[in-house]
Amino acid sequence: MSEVSVTKDAAPVAGDLVALTGVNKHFGALHVLQDIDLTIARGEVVVVIGPSGSGKSTLCRAINRLETIDSGTITIDGKPLPQEGKELARLRSDVGMVFQSFNLFAHKTVLENVTLGQTKVRKIERKAAETKARALLDRVGVGTQADKYPAQLSGGQQQRVAIARALAMDPKVMLFDEPTSALDPEMINEVLEVMQQLALEGMTMIVVTHEMGFARSAANRVVFMADGRIVEQATPDQFFSNPRSDRAKDFLSKILHH
Ligand SMILES: Nc1ncnc2c1ncn2[C@@H]1O[C@H](COP(=O)(O)OP(=O)(O)OP(=O)(O)O)[C@@H](O)[C@H]1O
Numbered sequence: 001m002s003e004v005s006v007t008k009d010a011a012p013v014a015g016d017l018v019a020l021t022g023v024n025k026h027f028g029a030l031h032v033l034q035d036i037d038l039t040i041a042r043g044e045v046v047v048v049i050g051p052s053g054s055g056k057s058t059l060c061r062a063i064n065r066l067e068t069i070d071s072g073t074i075t076i077d078g079k080p081l082p083q084e085g086k087e088l089a090r091l092r093s094d095v096g097m098v099f100q101s102f103n104l105f106a107h108k109t110v111l112e113n114v115t116l117g118q119t120k121v122r123k124i125e126r127k128a129a130e131t132k133a134r135a136l137l138d139r140v141g142v143g144t145q146a147d148k149y150p151a152q153l154s155g156g157q158q159q160r161v162a163i164a165r166a167l168a169m170d171p172k173v174m175l176f177d178e179p180t181s182a183l184d185p186e187m188i189n190e191v192l193e194v195m196q197q198l199a200l201e202g203m204t205m206i207v208v209t210h211e212m213g214f215a216r217s218a219a220n221r222v223v224f225m226a227d228g229r230i231v232e233q234a235t236p237d238q239f240f241s242n243p244r245s246d247r248a249k250d251f252l253s254k255i256l257h258h
């Protein structure tokens with residue numbers, strides 16, 4: 001690797017898997033992402049928190065190119081996001097995404113949900129794709145549900161299937177946008193445990209969540225957003241014990257004393 005002198009926020013450095021530089025995004029008059037500079041190293045777990053409407057989901061969707069950006073660059077493993085077509089489909093599968101709503105294909109079985117992307121995008125042979133799907137379903141604890149349809153599963157089970165489906169594509173990074181906030185309380189932990197395990201195994205993860213216990217135990221870094229900006233970022237210990245900005249202090253007092 002060549003020795004290039006770069007400042008942390010100006011360009012991707014070796015080991016950065018995801019790099020956003022000067023990213024701006026508007027929805028009409030609303031400036032929803034404002035000069036976002038953010039790099040995520042290989043194997044790093046970053047938890048993104050912030051008030052409603054601060055741009056967390058838009059940030060995730062931009063990284064997966066479900067949203068276009070107005071200016072700036074986003075690279076995944078050193079490559080800029082492609083505009084469209086086959087390249088974009090491949091990029092999307094490099095970036096696994098799990099949403100608040102489970103987004104499984106309702107008319108496909110659990111097994112088919114986890115097999116489909118492998119055969120269509122990765123061009124893996126059906127038999128091999130099914131073997132891998134079953135192994136992943138076992139890993140997230142829903143192996144016995146393989147032949148059911150999503151509606152026959154609990155929310156926690158569906159969300160674990162959604163994680164297995166994303167993992168089936170061998171993603172380089174996993175994005176989670178409030179994966180547990182639509183779940184009944186008793187199902188939250190079974191999903192967080194799967195995520196915690198993934199983090200331990202070294203998966204690069206960007207996680208939007210209000211689960212501060214998860215942030216404390218699994219995150220390498222907390223990124224706090226407000227009004228479309230990254231207001232501060234720190235280790236979970238530093239952030240929770242000593243938030244610097246008034247916005248973060250205010251936010252934490254609301255969620256921690258709720
Ligand atoms: N497709 C859209 N068209 C117009 N405005 C949008 C669109 N998507 C999001 N917004 C607005 O952009 C802002 C940021 O939204 P975003 O969903 O990224 O926030 P968030 O931080 O994820 O909030 P929450 O915690 O409620 O999920 C909000 O004001 C939202 O209303």
Ligand SMILES: [Mg+2]
Pocket residue numbers: 056057058177
């Ligand atoms: Mg959101």
